[in-house]
Amino acid sequence: METLQVKDKTFAISIPAAEIQQQVRRVAAEISKDMAGRDPLFLPVLNGSFIFAADLLREVNIPCEVSFIKLASYQGTNSTGTIREVIGLASDITGRDVIIVEDIIDSGLTMAHMIETLQKQNPASISVCSLLVKPDALKVQIPIHYRCMDIPNDFIVGYGLDYDGFGRNTKDIYTLV
Numbered sequence: 198m199e200t201l202q203v204k205d206k207t208f209a210i211s212i213p214a215a216e217i218q219q220q221v222r223r224v225a226a227e228i229s230k231d232m233a234g235r236d237p238l239f240l241p242v243l244n245g246s247f248i249f250a251a252d253l254l255r256e257v258n259i260p261c262e263v264s265f266i267k268l269a270s271y272q273g274t275n276s277t278g279t280i281r282e283v284i285g286l287a288s289d290i291t292g293r294d295v296i297i298v299e300d301i302i303d304s305g306l307t308m309a310h311m312i313e314t315l316q317k318q319n320p321a322s323i324s325v326c327s328l329l330v331k332p333d334a335l336k337v338q339i340p341i342h343y344r345c346m347d348i349p350n351d352f353i354v355g356y357g358l359d360y361d362g363f364g365r366n367t368k369d370i371y372t373l374v
């Protein structure tokens with residue numbers, strides 16, 4: 198499918214599934230190597246990262262745990278600039294190696310907030326793993342230890358990313374036309 202209609206918007210394919218999976222495998226191998234013997238706790242950020250997290254964790258070959266957190270800062274195609282914690286962390290992360298799994302980092306504000314919140318719980322380390330990063334949109338400097346791809350500052354859907362809740366259920370990633 199070359200184009201995708203989501204509600205009132207048209208999107209064109211920009212990152213095919215095969216390229217996504219190749220990058221997911223590469224990053225999973227890096228994490229497996231770096232975290233060998235450390236039993237990290239993966240914290241996928243819902244809703245967007247659920248597909249990426251599932252694919253990533255199936256490729257990670259070390260013992261690990263998974264817990265979910267939900268933060269929201271998007272409405273429609275724009276970030277609201279306000280971060281609302283919807284579902285908090287249920288696991289004790291004291292002394293743990295934590296890997297935050299995010300679908301996309303654009304302004305970096307949500308991730309900076311999440312790192313600051315998690316640091317108060319005294320983890321051994323916090324690493325950030327993102328499927329996509331928009332370097333031109335970053336408003337704050339944050340360490341991104343594992344990234345699959347850098348992309349332009351365009352609005353995208355697919356592979357877990359949405360437009361008003363729709364468009365998450367594709368294997369490819371699409372850019373707004």
